[in-house]
Amino acid sequence: MEGKREVLFGKTLTELQQIAAKHGWQKFVAKQIAEWLYKKKLISINDMTNLSKNTRQVLKETYGLGINPFSKVQESVDGTKKYLFATHGNNFIETAMIPENDRKTVCVSSQVGCKMGCLFCMTGKQGFQSNLTAGEIINQIKSIEEREEVTNIVYMGMGEPFDNLEEVLKSLEILTSGWGFSMSPKRITVSSIGIIPGMLAFLEKSNTHLAISLHTPFDEERKNLMPVEVAYPIKEVVKEIKAWDFGRQRRISFEYIMFKGVNDSPKHVKELARLLNGLRCRLNLIRFHPIPGTPLIGTDEETIQEFKDSLNKKGVFTTIRASRGQDIYAACGLLSTKELVKNR
């Protein structure tokens, strides 16, 4: 980390152009810097060899690079890796890399901790420490061992992306722009618990996919699991999504963690079918791996399968997400909480 010095990594082309203008450099210098930052391998500003010596000197004196190595990595028997990155004030963020066939999906964090307080989430138990900058978000891709092989990115790590909308949108711009990482927006999914104003701004300003954490279609139940429900009820979230034109390329999916005896009954199947009726979407069922101190336990395999089949019969396209990396605390927030406690 480079203390309080402004860093280059995480700046959009427009911001780099502003820097170039401020120092009286030609406009193309900004593009050259962007290419070094986002397309090439570099460890210091000195590596930007097609910039003049003088330009490099000014950059070095004025800015930090902002590309930071991970501080720890753990690998699961199934190949899933969990990276820890140090951030300000002895805090850590987690990044998961999940290999599957020819894909390598990276799950990035958008905040240090989280303000949303979901009952089933370890990150929520940390409370909120700070927002990540766009640079810190994409550093989780740039600085992992698989950086050259990443095929997909999901914003499903620590934090609520739409509670850090500006930096998340900036990171998406850098990932999907030709001057940036040149990734297809079809390979990026942002997951949210449904903060409506942020979600609408995201839908307007980005063309990446959206995933919504649903977890129960019933208002009273969702309020107990996810405090956000009192402010942004899931019915309103879905109503807004139904009113949005997703076109042919953009996907909407819903995440559904299965809690035994809580949200896994035929009554839930019926209500889910009613809620999602008319929406072209996928419902992803997720096994719950209990975290310390939670009163919730996971639904058994047989019930998950039946739940999936019943939903598919009702016309809701439903899949079960494979559990990965269980031996390395892959549930979001567990590893960083362990590290946080150790350091305190």
Place this chain on the structure above:
Amino acid sequence: MDKGLYETSITSNIEISPGVHVISFEKRHGFISGQVIKIALSYEHLPRIYSICNGTQDNEVNILFNIKEEGYLTPKLSSIPEGGKILVSKPSGSFVAGNESTWMIATGTGIAPFFSMLDSGVIACKKLIHGVSYLNQFYFGTEIRKKLGENYICCCSREQGEGIFHGRVTSYIKGQANLPKHFKYYLCGKALMVVEVRDLLISKGVPYENILAEIYF
């Protein structure tokens, strides 16, 4: 752009404690105590949410907020004089209480929805625990004392005062031997307080279904 906002004038702006304001504006829509409204200063910026902090019988809507020095809205909102314009939404939200026996637990400005409930007459079988850092942060304290008497517990972590529990709300709750398990527990305030209190209540045997929280994110 939030299409659900309309323009209104501030009818009063009072600093009730250092850096803490109550602003009022005309009530155009009925509300249920515990509900929130959105406020913005222009259509370009995302609105912020505030709990309504007065009774449903009033002709005005009041909100209570503290200034976040680095924040976007609150520094500006605090300096808008009477007659100044703001954008507000209709009331919404479902952090509303009924007649059940309830413990209301708040920190800081999280007292707002509870004061609205009490001011609207939702008083029977209610106990309110308010946690603050300094004694001058017991907003609406005199009115609440009149309504709840001994069922109003003040916790202050950094200063001591007569009849005030010295410590955080979590310490107060830890010290309660037998929590009524069938009561409702309503929590309001910052995320960390909510998750800590919720974990504590659960560890003391309160079913999570009886705990409802509004987080000021």
